[in-house]
Amino acid sequence: MSLTDLMSMAKPNLESREKILVKLIGKELLNCFQCIKCTSGCTALKLLELKPHEIVKLVSLGFVDELASSDIIWTCVTCLKCLQRCPRKASPYHVIIALRNLAVEREAKVPEGYLKAVSQIIETGLAESVQKVVTKKMETFDREGLKLPRITLPKESFQATFMKVMEER
Amino acid sequence: MKVAVFWGCRILTSQYAYEMSIRQAFPRLDVELVDLPEFHCCGDPVKSMNDVAANYLATRVLALASTTGLDNLLVPCNRCHFVASESKYFMEKNGKISQKITSLLKEEGLEYNPSIKVWHTIDFLHNLVGLDDIKKAVRKPLLGLKLATHVGCQIIRYSDLGRVDDAENPRKLDELVGALGAETVDYAEKLDCCGANLMYSHTDTALSLAGTKMKALQNLMVDGLVVSCPDCGLMFDFKQKDAEATVGAKLDLPVLYYTQLLGWSLDIEQKQLGLHLNQSPVEKLLARVSI
Numbered sequence: 001m002s003l004t005d006l007m008s009m010a011k012p013n014l015e016s017r018e019k020i021l022v023k024l025i026g027k028e029l030l031n032c033f034q035c036i037k038c039t040s041g042c043t044a045l046k047l048l049e050l051k052p053h054e055i056v057k058l059v060s061l062g063f064v065d066e067l068a069s070s071d072i073i074w075t076c077v078t079c080l081k082c083l084q085r086c087p088r089k090a091s092p093y094h095v096i097i098a099l100r101n102l103a104v105e106r107e108a109k110v111p112e113g114y115l116k117a118v119s120q121i122i123e124t125g126l127a128e129s130v131q132k133v134v135t136k137k138m139e140t141f142d143r144e145g146l147k148l149p150r151i152t153l154p155k156e157s158f159q160a161t162f163m164k165v166m167e168e169r
Numbered sequence: 170m171k172v173a174v175f176w177g178c179r180i181l182t183s184q185y186a187y188e189m190s191i192r193q194a195f196p197r198l199d200v201e202l203v204d205l206p207e208f209h210c211c212g213d214p215v216k217s218m219n220d221v222a223a224n225y226l227a228t229r230v231l232a233l234a235s236t237t238g239l240d241n242l243l244v245p246c247n248r249c250h251f252v253a254s255e256s257k258y259f260m261e262k263n264g265k266i267s268q269k270i271t272s273l274l275k276e277e278g279l280e281y282n283p284s285i286k287v288w289h290t291i292d293f294l295h296n297l298v299g300l301d302d303i304k305k306a307v308r309k310p311l312l313g314l315k316l317a318t319h320v321g322c323q324i325i326r327y328s329d330l331g332r333v334d335d336a337e338n339p340r341k342l343d344e345l346v347g348a349l350g351a352e353t354v355d356y357a358e359k360l361d362c363c364g365a366n367l368m369y370s371h372t373d374t375a376l377s378l379a380g381t382k383m384k385a386l387q388n389l390m391v392d393g394l395v396v397s398c399p400d401c402g403l404m405f406d407f408k409q410k411d412a413e414a415t416v417g418a419k420l421d422l423p424v425l426y427y428t429q430l431l432g433w434s435l436d437i438e439q440k441q442l443g444l445h446l447n448q449s450p451v452e453k454l455l456a457r458v459s460i
Contacts, residue, residue, distance in 0.1 A: 023220070025263060043362045047374045074217075074370045077378070079362040080251075080326035084336050100217040110218070113369030117214035121226075125209035131183045135445050146185050146443065148192075154207040157277045158229070165222040165273060166215075 012062030016102075020059050023098035024091075032056045032090040038082035048075035052082045052092030059095055068103045074111050122163060125154040170297065171201045172288070173237045175230050177211050177249035177399070183407070184399035186443030190428035191245060191290065193441050197432075198298050198306055202243070205233045211249035212256070214369065221269065227256035228270045231287075232279040241297075245290045245428075247398035248366075251323035253287050254330045289324050290397050290428060292333040295341040303348045308436040310350030311458050317354050317391045318342040319382075319405070321398040322362050345427060346395055349434040353395075358385045365400035373415055379404040380412035383422050393423035393454040395430060402426055406449045423447075423454040433458075 021029065036053045044050035050072060058067055067073060073096050082092040104110055117127040130151070132142045143150070180188050195202055212226030230253060234242040244250040260267045260281055267281075274280060288296075294303065320342050324333040334341045337360070343353040364378030383405060386394055396402050404412070406424040413420050425447055432442040433455070444451055 025259075043364075043378065044367075044374075047377060048371065075367075075374075077322075077362050077364060078366045079322040081322070081360075084326040084328065097216055097220060101220055104218045111370035114214055114217055117210075117369070118218055121210045121215070125207070126178045126182060127210040127214050128178045128182045130181070133183060133185060133446055136448060137445070139445075141185070141446065143181075143185065146189060146446075148185060148188060149204065151181055151208050152204075152206065154209045155277070158207070158209065161273055161276060162222065162226070165225050166219055168221070 010063050010066050013065050014062050016064035016068070017059060017062040019102055020064055020095065020098045023101060024094055028089045028091060029056055029095055030060055030090075031088040032060065032086075033088060035087060037085045037087065038092045041081045041085055043077040043079045043081065044075045048072075050075045052096070055099070056090055056092050056095055059099070064099070064102070067099050068106060069108045073099045073103065118166065122159055125158065126151070170199060171203055171239055172241045172243045172293070173203045173205060173234045173239045174243045174245070175205055175211070175234065175249065175253070176208065177244070177246040179248075179399040179403065180246055181208060184402050186429060186446045187245060187399050187402060187426045189441065189443040190426055190432045193437050194428050194432040194435055197435050197437070198294075198302060200298065203237050203239060205230070206236060207233055211244075211246075211252045213248045213252050216252065221266070223252065224256045224259055224266060225270050225273050227252045228260060228281050229274060229277075229279060231257060231260075231285050232274050232281050234285050235280070235282040240284050241286050241288060241293075243288050243290070243293055245397075246400070247289070247321040247323040248400060250287060250289045250333070251330075254332075257283075257285070257287060258330050289333045291320065291324065291341050291345065294345055294431075300344060300348045303345070303431070307349055307434045309434045309458065311430070311434055312350045314351035314392050314454070314458060315354060315390075316346055316351050316393050316395050317356060317359075317386050317389065318346060318395045319359070319363070319401055321396070321401045324398070342395065342397060342427060346430070349430060351430075354389060354391055356386065356389055358382050363398075363401040363404040365404050375404070376408060376412040377415035379408060380416035380418070380420065383409065383412065383420050384416050384418050387418075387420070387422055391422075392457060393425065393451070395427050396424060397427045406447050409449050421450055423451045424449040425451050425454070
C-alpha cells in the first residue's frame with residue numbers, strides 16, 4: 001500500500017505528533033520547506049520508494065500513527081545523506097529513527113533482524129553470534145584457529161542495566 | 170603510541186581479516202593496541218528500537234575506553250564510529266540525555282570522560298601516523314595497481330559530529346592507498362552505499378545495492394576495491410556471490426580491507442593478514458604485484 005493510500009482516510013493526531021517532536025533534539029523538523037534535496041539523494045528511493053521529504057511533511061501534519069505502523073519507515077539504509085544535505089537541519093534520518101522507536105513502543109511489527117539483535121545483546125553482549133568462516137579452499141576457521149584473542153563478555157550488571165533502559169520509554 | 174581499540178560485533182564475529190590485519194600492521198607503524206576490558210554492542214541496531222538504550226551502550230564503550238587510561242580510542246567499524254561519535258556529541262550538547270546516561274553508568278561504577286577522542290582506521294592512519302611514516306615503512310610498493318576506494322557512509326556524515334573526512338569529496342583513503350604506491354580512480358558511484366543496514370529488513374535490496382556498485386566498478390577495469398568498514402567488507406567481499414543474482418551479472422571483483430593492503434606492502438605474510446579468508450578473488454590482485 002502506498003503512503004497516499006494510507007493517508008487518504010486518515011485524520012491528523014496532534015498528540016502522536018508531539019510524541020515524535022519530543023524525541024527530536026529541538027524541533028527542526030518544522031523548519032522543512034520541502035526542497036526535496038533529501039529525497040533526490042536518498043539511497044532507498046530507487047528500490048524501495050522511500051521519500052524522506054514526504055515523511056517529514058506527514059509528521060508535521062500529524063499523520064504519525066499511520067507512519068508508525070507502516071513498513072516504509074524500515075526501508076531507510078541510514079546512509080545519513082538526507083541529514084548531511086538538509087539546508088534546514090530537519091534531519092529526516094532522526095525523524096525516521098523516532099518513528100521506529102514509537103513503532104517499537106506501540107508493539108507494531110518490527111523487522112525480525114532488529115529483535116534478534118536485541119535478544120542477542122541481552123544474552124551475550126554482542127548483537128551477532130560468533131561465526132566460523134569457510135575459505136575458498138573449504139578450510140574452516142574460528143577465532144582460535146586464527147590466533148585471535150578470546151572475546152571478553154561484559155559483566156552481569158551490564159545486562160541488568162541494559163534491560164532496564166530498554167523497558168523505559 | 171598507544172591506543173585503545175573497540176572492535177564492535179561485526180569484526181569480532183565474522184570479519185576476522187580486518188581485525189587480523191590491524192593487529193599485524195599497526196605495531197609495524199609503532200602503534201600499540203590496547204583492547205577494552207569488555208566487549209559489547211555499540212548500540213547501532215538498538216538505535217531503531219530505543220534511542221536512549223543505544224546511547225547508553227555507546228557511552229558505556231567510551232567510559233570503558235577511559236578506564237584504560239588512554240585518551241585515544243580506535244573504532245575501525247563505520248557504524249560503531251558513528252554511534253560512538255553521536256553519543257559523545259549528545260553527552261556534550263544535550264543535558265537531558267547526558268544526565269540520564271551519567272546516572273546509569275554510575276550504577277556500574279563507570280564514568281564518561283569528555284577527553285576521550287574517537288578515531289577510525291582512516292583518520293588514525295592519515296592524521297596521527299601520517300602519510301610520510303607510512304611511505305617510509307613500505308617494503309613492497311604496489312606500483313602499477315589501479316584501485317577504487319569505498320569509504321562508506323557513516324564515517325563521513327553528518328558533519329556536525331566532526332567526521333573522518335569530507336562528506337561529499339572524501340580523499341583520505343585515496344591518499345592512504347597512494348602512500349603504498351598504487352593509483353586510485355574517481356568514479357560516479359563512489360559515495361553509493363553498500364546497503365548493509367538493509368540486511369536486517371530487506372536482504373535482496375541490500376544485495377542489489379552492493380551488486381550495482383560492483384558491476385559499475387568492473388566496467389571501469391580496476392584491479393580491485395579497497396574498503397575500511399566491516400559492513401562494506403561483508404557486502405562487497407563475503408556476499409559478492411549472493412549479489413550476482415540480484416544484478417544479473419558475473420561479479421569477479423577483488424575486494425580487500427585497506428589494512429590488508431597496508432600489511433601486504435609492509436611485507437607481512439598473507440595468512441597473518443587473513444588474505445585467505447576473503448571470498449572475492451584477491452589472488453588476482455596480489456598476483457599483479459608479486460615479484
